Amino acid sequence: MTDNRCAAGINLSGFLFGDIQNHPIRVPFMNLESEESWCENCEPINDIIYHDAKDDVYMIQTEGATHGNFTDLSAYINYITTDFDGLLGSMDGMRFLEIQSDYILNFLNYHLKNMPSKSPEELTKKYEEVRFKSNAGARQAGR
16 A cells, blocks of 8 residues: 555455555555455445545455455365365356456456457456446546
8 A cells, every 4th residue: 555666556355454545545446345245235345435535446356256266275175175165155156267367368468568458348348246336437537
């Protein structure tokens, strides 16, 4: 939030602690969220960054993914005999990793390397299980 060397940021299902209310996001930022098991239609828990940001913020929430999907278990669950019931969501782990990788790679290519890439809006058309929200249009219109 305060280091000018950071040109972009990504949060992978982490809760943002600290004084973020006093330091709005000033660089492009993507927040990948899991579904809240207790409230599937709730707004993402980090929604505060979306409203106060000074640059583009993308909120990506994948239906059927829980916080546990953001671990290596998404890739290995089919090979582990231990019972991890409830740790992962209903979504196929490899599908989740595909979605996560696609969003991250395109975001970083565009914002850090200035490479042509698909916008988060375009990717959302590819992945029907993703709920997408961005402040980019409202911010550019002088929100």
